[in-house]
Amino acid sequence: MLQVQVLRSHTAEVKQKLAKKQFKQPELVDLIISLDDERKRLQNEFDQTQAKVNAASKEIGKLMAQGNKEAAEATKLDVAGWKAALEPLKEQMVKVEEELQAKLVLLPNLPADAVPEGKTPEENVVVREGGQKPALYAGAVPHWDLIKQYDLVDFETGAKITGSGFPLYKGKGAKLQRALIGYFLDYNTAAGYTEYIPPYLVNEASAFATGQLPDKEGQMYHATADNFFLIPTAEVPVTNIYRDTIVKESELPIKMTAYTPCFRREAGSFGKEVRGLNRVHQFDKVEIIQLVKPDASYAVLDEMVLHVENLLKALQLPYRILRLCGGDMGFTSAITYDFEVFSAAQERWLEVSSVSNFESYQTNRMKCRYKDENGKTQLTHSLNGSSLALPRIVACLLENFQTAEGIELPEVLRPYFGGTTIN
RNA sequence: GGUGAGGUGGAUGAGCGGCUGAAAUCAGUAGUUUGCUAAACUGCCGUACGGGUUACUCUGUACCGCGGGUUCGAAUCCCGCCCUCACCGCCA
Structure with missing residues (x-):
């Protein structure tokens, strides 16, 4: 969340930036600033009264030790009076603080200057394109047909076991998942990311810290008996590794990667858009996450974009990179680049990665800080990106690399897949 | 799931109603000294929110797993919860 201090010192600028994000x-x-004023006023009054109580209590101890019982009893009466005053103060303080917090979490992150104006996905800006769109052979079909043809994913049985959107990968389909995960992780760790296998369920505090709560609970599966949430992305458990910590400056940047399944309820959409692997409730994803010094975060963002771009190049997929406009960005992000690959048989661009700089929005919630060279405690910046999400990569691989004889996998995957062709 | 023990500052670990925001040791850090692939000595060394100054300093409040209670006063007593460890049970 945003820091009240920033709201105070740059009020007009903050409002202007919120408008860019279509915040109404x-x-x-x-309101937040005035609530914070009130909070300060109450705390000041409370602290001063409490200080009197503390001083008098010490005095009582001394008087008792001297055997001056009368004076001690008299002082107790004073204390009783102050304490009576403290109670309503405390109540108000708690109330104001809760209200302040409740309002503060409603403010989205401020967009960076580089973020384009705009309300809808149509206004996103294509930064660059790469790769070659393939010329498919005459018999080419969409991935959902290929999946059937080669028996790679059994959606019907997945639906029987759980529900629609829970794919059952099978045979070479399952092996391809494993190959992609292995390749992605190796690619990330080679770039200096430390691999983690985190818990796939998180508690409320973790979901709050990365911004899934309070307002996106509808997006997550909720295990109510224990009040745990199934993770919608590895970002949640992995970023939370550093919740409530103060790291040394020398430890930054912290680079982490993890494969996890991701669970998303994705209520309300259907049809061709979600056919096959285009959109599912459970999918696999490898994520990269960095915690960095504030002045480094935009250079790191570029580095991460390049990292993902090179991965798509290695997979020989046609891609494009979009800079999201203010209205299409996520709540917690300061700037986001989306990566889309061209699924040749569907003739559609499919989003496979989203790389964002959150600046201090997440870390302020998480209380992830570092000590700078002056010994001052400061918030780190956090960034993350998918590297990569599997289902749409699979869809694209199947469609783009199909031949009459089968699917000829790109070079880099062959050692992981243990073969060259799906047939 | 059952039983028992326990959760104190970066770590180990003392304190078990007022002198404790918290001993001691280690780690860290700044310096002094001797000198050499290091040692000795000295200082500093938690966080958050305020006040005042806004440069350093000064000052108030809160925090000893979390939340409540008792008390003039709680890390210290009581209750609830969470977590860790050990043993048993069950199990991939």
Whole structure:
């Protein structure tokens, strides 16, 4: 979340940036500042009264030790009076603080200057394209047909076991998943990312820290008996490794990668858009995450974009990189690049990665800080990106590399797949 | 799941109603000295939110797993919860 201090010192600028993100309640900023004023006032009054109580309590101890019982009893009466005053103060303080917090989490992150103006996905800006769109042979079909033809994924049985959107990978389909995960992780660790296998369920505090709560609970599966949430992305458990920590400056940047299944309820959409592997409730993804010094975060963002781009190049997939406009960005992000690959048989661009800089928005919630060279404690910046999400990569691989004889996998995957062709 | 023990600052670990925001040791850090692939000595060394100054300093409050309670006063007593460890049970 945003820091109240920033709202205070750059009020007009904050409102202007919120508008770029299509945020419609600029008056919240003023409300938050006035709530914070009230909070300070109450705390000041509370602290001063509490200080009197503390001083008197010490005095009582001394008087008792001297055997001056009368004076001690008299002082107790004073204390009783102050304590009576403290109670309503405390109540108000808690109330104001809760309200302040409740309002503060409603403010999305501020967009970076480089973020284009715009409301809808149509206004996203294509930064660059790469790779070659393949010329498919005459018999080419969409991936859902290929999946049937080669018996790679059994959606019907997945639906029987759980529900629609829970694919059952099978045979070479399952092996391809494993190959991709292995390749992606090796690619990431070679670039200096430390591999993790995190828990796939998280508690409320973790879901809050990365911004899934309070307002995206509808997106997550909720294990109510224990109040755990199934992770929608590895970002949640992995970023939370550093919740409530102060790291040394020398430890930065912290680079982490993890494969996890991801669970998303994705309520409300259907049809061709979600056919086959285009959109599912459970999917596999390898994520990269960095915690860095604030002044480094934009260079790191570029580095991560390049990292993902090179991965797509290695897979020989036609791709394009979009800079999302203010209205299409996520709530917690300061700037986001989406990566799309061209699924040749569907003739559609499919999103396979999203790389974002969150600046200090997540780390402020998480209380992830570092000590700078002056010994001052500062928030780190956090970034993450998919490297990569599997289902749409699979869809694209199947469609783009199909031949009459089978699917000829790109070079880099062959050692992991243990073969060259799906047939 | 059952039983028992325990959760104190970066680590180990003392304190078990007021002198404790917290001993000691280690680690860290700044310096002094001797000198050499290091040792000795000295200082500093938690976080958050305030006040005041806004440069350093100064000052208030809160925090000893979390939340409540008792008390003039709680790390210290009581209750609930969470977590860790050990043993048993069950199990991939």
